[in-house]
Amino acid sequence: MNGFMYRNGRWEEAMDGRRKQVTNPATMEAVGSVPIASREDVALAVDAASEAFPAWSARPAAERSSLLYRAYEELIKSRDEVAEILTLEQGKPLSESKGEVQFAAEFLRWYSEEAKRNYGEMIPASVPNKRIMVIHQPIGVVGAITPWNFPVSMVTxxxxxxxxAGCTVVLKPADSTPLSAVLLFQIFDRAGFPPGVANLVTGRGSVVGAEFMENPKVKKITFTGSTEVGKTLIRDSAQQVKKLSLELGGHAPFIICDDADLETAVDACLISKFRNAGQTCICANRIYVHHSIMSSFSEKLAERTGQLKLGAGLDPDVQIGPLIDEQALEKVDLQVQDAVTKGARIVIGGKRWKGEGLAGAFYEPTVLSHVDKTMKICSEETFGPVAPLIVFSTEEEVLQQANGIDYGLAAYVFTQDLGRSFRIAEGLEYGVIGVNDAAPSVAQAPFGGWKESGTGREGGQYGLAAFMEVKYISLGIG
Known part of the structure; x- marks a missing residue:
């Protein structure tokens, strides 16, 4: 599939004609190609978005709602096509890709409804001859930068x-996974969005991000990616005091108390840890297990982990796909080696994997026991299929360990004690908490992190507010 950029309602090449090949991470074979945007290409897309903003922001919310719902319907109809491209360029199993496309569609449906709920307020005035109003208005042109691990749902x-909200957008998808974004913009085109409202540029993050940051027409940047890049964006945004929403790295604690339902906890741990080969920002990174159940939990988790099948994502039996590239594989392997050197034991897995006819970066689903905080895997985001088990004895101890790092995106606790559920959930310094729930992300709820895991929220009414400016109007009535 050869994709193009989408600018002002037209499909276009880069001005200098350069293109980048997209490869399947399972086989390392070419899947297609996309243009490599220059600063000038990005600036033209920003110009188109800026010119389209006045008319789009003035449209009645009901009309914006109708277009978003039409895009939802088109995406549902195209689910299988989008899912297949997603698997080919990203590597995850096709069943997971179909689930992601459905999740992506839910954001279109939810915000088609939320568009009509941009409420203001009247505030009682201090004197009888004034009225105080608060209204919310769209911020303007948005530069959006999305990651490779969920290349469809993070776009929507x-x-x-x-x-x-009434903003216009220029999107830069991840270099590794741009083709699914191209299909999404074909859907936006079919849905009938006016020219310039939604624009797509493909290319290097350093080039596109620099134009977003320095172009005064871009009023806000929304970014999902590493904490390191997020900090760079924060520094650069100071020149124009540009608004930012940042969903950054995570290192989720997964706490299993002594009264947890063991089968439920094992199932949930498998889902959280090994979905997308562990390449999710909210997956279990540190699995804290009460000492009284560690032996039985470890045994059951290892047994289930050993049943997972690796391979190329289009194989219907495959449950674990490849890591995104060789660099990601090397990072996972080094973390496991570091842990073993410092006393961890490999319960199952623990090495690279090569399947017949597959040249991709595969790593065996792995369970480590006897893990402690001195190991890199307890402080550095893994982004791979490795489950490190850490023993604990008390609530106070596990909360201290869980909160003892700079990340604060998602955390999990499994217990059947209602009081304990509240104590631990309220004590965790994280933005998203799953209590007996390994999959807490939904379109209608706020998603975002504390500490170095980001600023702002996506989802629900909070997601709409992130693209609004608040205006206070004081009206004298004589």
Whole structure:
């Protein structure tokens, strides 16, 4: 599939004609190609978005709602096509890709409804001859930068609320996974969005990000990616005091108390840890297990982990796909080696994997026991299929360990004690908490992190507010 950029309602090449090949991470074979945007290409897309903003922001919310719902319907109809491209360029199993496309569609549906709920307020005045009003207005042109691990749902999670709010958008998808974004923009085109409202540029993050940051027409940047890049964006945004929403790295603690339902906890741990080969920002990174159940939990988790099948994502039996590239594989392997050197034991897995006819970066689903905080895997985001088990004895101890790092995106606790559920959930310094729930992300709820895991929220009414400016109007009535 050869994709193009989408600018002002037209499909275009880069001005200098350069293109980048996209490869399947399972086989390392070419899947297609996309243009490599220059600064000038990005600036033209920003110009188109800026010119389209006045008319789009003035449209009645009901009209924006109708277009978003039409895009939802088109995406549902195209689910299988989008899912297949997603698997080919990203590597995850096809069943997971179909689930992601459905999740992506839910953001379009939710914000087609939320577009009509941009409420203001009247505040009682201090004197009888004044009235105080508060209204919310769209911020303007948005530069959106999305990651490779969820290349469809992360696009709609940003674009749907921005468009619903009345903003216009220029999207830069991840270099590794741009083709699914191209298909999404074909859907936006078929849905009938006016030219310039939604624009797509493909290319290097350093080039596109620099134009977003330095171009005064871009009023806000929304970014999902590493904490390191997020800090760079924060520094650079100071020149124009540019608004930012940042969903950054995570290192989720997964706490299993002594009264947890063991089968439920094992099932949940498998889902959280090994979905997308562990390449999710909210997956279990540190699995804290009460000492009284560690032996039985470890045994059951290892047994289930050993049943997972690796391979290319289009194989219907495959449950674990490849890591995104060789660099990601090397990072996972080094973390496991570091842990073993410092006393961890490999319960199952623990090495690279090569399947017949597959040249991709595969790593065996792995369970480590006897893990402690001196190991890199307890402080550095893994982004791979490795489950490190850490023993604990008390609530106070596990909360201290869980909160003892700079990340604060998602955390999990499994217990059947209602009081304990509240104590631990309220004590965790994280933005998203799953209590007996390994999959807490939904379109209608706020998603975002504390500490170095980011600023702002996506999802629900909070996601719409992220693309609005608040205006206070004081009206004298004589």
């Amino acid at each position: 999670r940003k674009l749907a609320p921005a468009l619903a």
